[in-house]
Every structure is written in C-alpha cells, then in structure tokens.
C-alpha cells in the first residue's frame with residue numbers, strides 16, 4: 001500500500017516562505033518514495049474552529065470516544081491525518097505564537113487523542129513542525145524557544161511519539177519593501193538572507209522530507 005503524507009500549511013499565503021518549505025518537503029518525500037501520496041492542506045481554505053471543550057472525545061463508552069463530533073471541514077480530514085504515515089504542520093509566527101488557524105487546528109487534531117495522565121490514543125509516526133518568522137535566530141532562541149517551540153513540539157511529541165522541528169528565520173515578508181511602512185527591516189539585509197540563507201532552509205526542508213520517508217525522526 002502507498003504511504004500517505006499530509007503537509008499542513010498554517011499560513012494564509014499559498015506561495016510564500018512557509019508554502020515553499022512545504023513544497024521542498026514534498027519533493028524530498030516523492031524523490032525518496034515515488035509511490036508516496038502527498039497532500040498539502042491549506043488551513044485557510046477550510047472552515048473550522050478550535051476545540052469546543054465538549055469532552056465527547058473522552059466520554060467513557062461514548063459514541064465519539066477518541067474522535068471529534070464537530071461537523072465542519074475538519075470532520076473528514078482529521079481521521080485521515082490520524083491514520084497517515086507522517087504529518088508536517090508549518091506555520092508562520094504571528095505575535096509570538098503559531099497562527100490562530102494552526103493553533104485551533106492542533107487543538108482539534110490532538111485533544112481527541114489525549115488521555116489525561118495516560119498515553120496518546122494514536123500510533124507513533126514521524127511528524128515535523130516548521131516555523132517561519134521575521135525574527136533572527138538569536139531573538140527567536142531567546143523569546144520563542146520555551147514559549148512556543150517547546151510547547152507546540154511537546155504536544156506533537158505526546159500525540160505522535162516523535163517530532164522534528166525546523167525553524168526558518170528572517171524571512172522575506174513583503175514583495176516590495178519600498179511600498180510598506182517599516183522602521184526595522186532593511187531590504188538589503190532581508191534580500192541577502194533570501195538569496196543566501198533561504199536556499200539552505202529549503203535544502204533542510206528537502207532533507208526533512210527524506211527523513212520522514214526513512215522514518216528516522
């Protein structure tokens with residue numbers, strides 16, 4: 001049977017840094033396993049909300065135990081992700097966290113399989129988080145490491161048994177920096193990072209795709 005991989009884009013932009021990194025991961029996967037089935041999911045195309053705290057997923061002997069009863073665009077998608085062979089979630093950092101859509105999505109993805117004080121209901125599989133941001137590595141390490149990366153990675157690791165995270169710093173945010181008000185970012189510095197560093201990030205993403213297939217995460 002063909003292996004299935006889901007790559008989830010938590011950015012509203014479909015052609016920007018986050019999406020390009022997912023495309024590289026997809027390429028790494030399909031170059032390693034030509035029969036792999038890879039699906040990229042744009043969260044901003046879907047209509048859904050976060051967990052509503054109904055606890056049907058935890059109700060002993062309940063009809064919805066271990067699943068989510070909410071009927072929206074995640075209803076048919078979540079079981080496919082739970083049953084997939086590997087999963088990647090990518091998100092820009094917005095105000096020091098993953099995007100609201102990515103956060104709500106992770107609540108719906110993980111909470112039904114979370115057992116208070118016990119093991120996750122899911123079988124282990126390779127997973128990865130990709131974070132893109134304006135911040136450079138130094139600022140990101142200082143501000144976001146504990147507050148976001150460790151907590152989101154920790155949730156994924158609890159649910160799926162493994163997680164690798166790729167952080168991509170100092171991304172090129174505007175198509176044309178001269179058009180938008182901004183007093184911190186220097187277009188030349190940003191361009192240098194885009195031309196010299198971002199290709200290396202894409203290469204890391206490609207290798208991450210290879211690792212997902214090889215199951216070495």
Ligand SMILES: Cc1cc2nc3c(=O)[nH]c(=O)nc-3n(C[C@H](O)[C@H](O)[C@H](O)COP(=O)(O)O)c2cc1C
Nearest residue numbers: 011016017018092093094095096132133134135171
């Ligand atoms: C609403 C909003 C909030 C943002 N907040 C942060 C932030 O707190 N820290 C940061 O480093 N970058 C922040 N950014 C920049 C994005 O994380 C960065 O441009 C990212 O690479 C965007 O990914 P995309 O181009 O794939 O959409 C913010 C961008 C937006 C639109």
